[in-house]
Amino acid sequence: MNEQINPQIQADSRQLILKKTLDIICGKWRLYILYQLGTEPRRYGELRRLIPEVSEKVLIQELKALTNLGVIEKKSYNEVPPRVEYSLTQKGRQVYPTLLKLTSIGEVFMDA
Amino acid sequence: MNEQINPQIQADSRQLILKKTLDIICGKWRLYILYQLGTEPRRYGELRRLIPEVSEKVLIQELKALTNLGVIEKKSYNEVPPRVEYSLTQKGRQVYPTLLKLTSIGEVFMDA
DNA sequence: AAAATAACTAACTTTTAGGTAGGTAAGTTA
DNA sequence: TAACTTACCTACCTAAAAGTTAGTTATTTT
Numbered sequence: 001m002n003e004q005i006n007p008q009i010q011a012d013s014r015q016l017i018l019k020k021t022l023d024i025i026c027g028k029w030r031l032y033i034l035y036q037l038g039t040e041p042r043r044y045g046e047l048r049r050l051i052p053e054v055s056e057k058v059l060i061q062e063l064k065a066l067t068n069l070g071v072i073e074k075k076s077y078n079e080v081p082p083r084v085e086y087s088l089t090q091k092g093r094q095v096y097p098t099l100l101k102l103t104s105i106g107e108v109f110m111d112a
Numbered sequence: 113m114n115e116q117i118n119p120q121i122q123a124d125s126r127q128l129i130l131k132k133t134l135d136i137i138c139g140k141w142r143l144y145i146l147y148q149l150g151t152e153p154r155r156y157g158e159l160r161r162l163i164p165e166v167s168e169k170v171l172i173q174e175l176k177a178l179t180n181l182g183v184i185e186k187k188s189y190n191e192v193p194p195r196v197e198y199s200l201t202q203k204g205r206q207v208y209p210t211l212l213k214l215t216s217i218g219e220v221f222m223d224a
Numbered sequence: 225a226a227a228a229t230a231a232c233t234a235a236c237t238t239t240t241a242g243g244t245a246g247g248t249a250a251g252t253t254a
Numbered sequence: 255t256a257a258c259t260t261a262c263c264t265a266c267c268t269a270a271a272a273g274t275t276a277g278t279t280a281t282t283t284t
Contacts, residue, residue, distance in 0.1 A: 014215070018143060021218030026138040028272075031130060044231055055273050060232065070221055080281035081229040095217045102214075103126070105207045106133030109182055140242075156261055167243050172262065192251035193260040 024069055024095075029054045029062050031099065034088070037072060038096050041087035071095075136181055136207075141166045141174050143211065146200070149184060150208050153199035183207075 032051050066072045071092040077083040148162050178184045183204040189195040
């Protein structure tokens, strides 16, 4: 009904996008996880071994969060002992190159 | 003395770079602050008005942290009432384009 | 029958991030 | 001389993130 552009709504939308971005990359372990899934699917135990410093609880919690955000997906094979694979979603693969470029920020500030 | 490449040292260095990256961009308000400083220096009070949701304590704390990281710098004019300006450093300007591109990550996952 | 396996869950504690409410300095303006 | 201004600081509190420890499940292997 109203064709005016409301700058407040624009601001709110940019804020939401920024928040979503931070949701995805912030958290001590999220980028480590995503980097490990960049090239191939990984089993839960594999991720544990690849990132040994993260606690089991936090790893699972972060995998869940990233799954809910739609960045990664989980595939359970019905086997015992269980087998579960995590991999990037389509959207996850879409942003993966940007995630890789992120570290160029840190590089600039090393030892400075 | 030892010309071998130690993959552990490489891994540690990548880890440090990643940690530095997260130091710079994580924190609820850091990117908001950096975005406001992208185009021009801003006074402390100006930043308060531009980002009214952040508490005074946290704003100052974040400005200090970003200053210590070498992303921004602070210029105090000897006046009363005080006048203080914050701006991006050379290195800060160097990474600013990357900081702007960051939000493309969030865009992909909006309402997904 | 006991032990091993992989991917979890639950209860609890510690650590870190962020927020609230108040105070201060020292000139300027009314 | 009282009130105002701006950029802080301090002590305290709450909430969120992360870590620790100890289960659980349901087959398979020994």
